[in-house]
Amino acid sequence: MLKNLKALAGLAGVLVASVAAVALAAKPEPWAILFQKPESPVMEQIVSFNDYISIVIILITLFVLALLIIVVVKFNEKANPTPSKNTHNTLLEVAWTVIPVLILVAIGIPSIRILFFMDKNPAAEMTLKVTGHQWYWSYEYPDHGNFSFDSVMVPEADIKDRSVRLLEVDNRIVLPVETDIRLLFTSEDVIHAWAIPALVAKIDAVPGRINESWVRINRPGIYYGQCSELCGVNHGFMPIAVEAVSKEAFKRWTDDKKKQAAGPSGVEVAADAARPTTGSAR
Numbered sequence: 640m641l642k643n644l645k646a647l648a649g650l651a652g653v654l655v656a657s658v659a660a661v662a663l664a665a666k667p668e669p670w671a672i673l674f675q676k677p678e679s680p681v682m683e684q685i686v687s688f689n690d691y692i693s694i695v696i697i698l699i700t701l702f703v704l705a706l707l708i709i710v711v712v713k714f715n716e717k718a719n720p721t722p723s724k725n726t727h728n729t730l731l732e733v734a735w736t737v738i739p740v741l742i743l744v745a746i747g748i749p750s751i752r753i754l755f756f757m758d759k760n761p762a763a764e765m766t767l768k769v770t771g772h773q774w775y776w777s778y779e780y781p782d783h784g785n786f787s788f789d790s791v792m793v794p795e796a797d798i799k800d801r802s803v804r805l806l807e808v809d810n811r812i813v814l815p816v817e818t819d820i821r822l823l824f825t826s827e828d829v830i831h832a833w834a835i836p837a838l839v840a841k842i843d844a845v846p847g848r849i850n851e852s853w854v855r856i857n858r859p860g861i862y863y864g865q866c867s868e869l870c871g872v873n874h875g876f877m878p879i880a881v882e883a884v885s886k887e888a889f890k891r892w893t894d895d896k897k898k899q900a901a902g903p904s905g906v907e908v909a910a911d912a913a914r915p916t917t918g919s920a921r
């Protein structure tokens with residue numbers, strides 16, 4: 640059993656190393672219990688807020704545990720046979736009301752600040768519109784010729800090397816790094832939620848309305864995410880894959896997409912496909 644586990648861990652290590660050598664791939668790792676490494680300003684703030692709140696939780700828990708231990712040791716029947724008859728202590732009552740209020744304020748202020756920070760970016764340089772469907776995503780690029788495409792999970796049987804099972808899609812979203820990108824979310828049928836652990840917090844995609852957020856991707860790589868709202872029988876099979884590339888590679892990719900969308904004849908499309916491409920844009 641231990642041997643198997645060790646072999647598995649070794650294999651996982653090799654796989655991770657081979658992927659890391661090619662490019663950053665933000666995806667679930669075996670035995671991970673913490674956040675994925677954040678690669679956008681919003682997720683950086685959310686992760687540090689989580690660290691801060693964890694400290695508050697740990698301190699409160701230790702304090703309550705200490706009180707319980709004191710009560711058990713000092714005030715049990717043997718140690719304290721004649722209990723005190725006190726029923727009120729004004730100072731103590733004010734303290735145990737005011738201190739928790741102060742703690743909540745200390746948590747609430749940074750929390751609300753992050754909510755506003757992730758809600759809108761007035762300096763956004765481009766827009767990506769995300770639409771949820773049962774059970775796949777579609778994407779529109781209104782600032783780059785308004786082309787659109789569907790992004791459907793690659794079935795397990797068709798997974799090629801280095802792709803991630805249940806997280807790989809046929810058409811990845813390509814986005815430029817170091818660019819403020821406005822994200823608009825809506826849905827065609829039921830509520831879905833767009834979530835990429837390393838980049839974007841869960842944002843609901845609601846039929847009949849548009850939700851907004853934004854992302855700025857720190858460095859090139861492949862970022863995996865999933866639908867995070869129970870949306871039906873194939874909820875677990877509508878993953879998200881973002882390929883973050885340089886601004887130049889992104890421009891080449893959008894130019895190609897525009898040409899494909901505009902090209903009415905098959906000849907043009909075929910010529911486009913035959914042209915050698917450089918960089919990781921696809």
Ligand SMILES: [Cu+2]
Pocket residue numbers: 771772830831832866867868869870874877
């Ligand atoms: Cu969904």
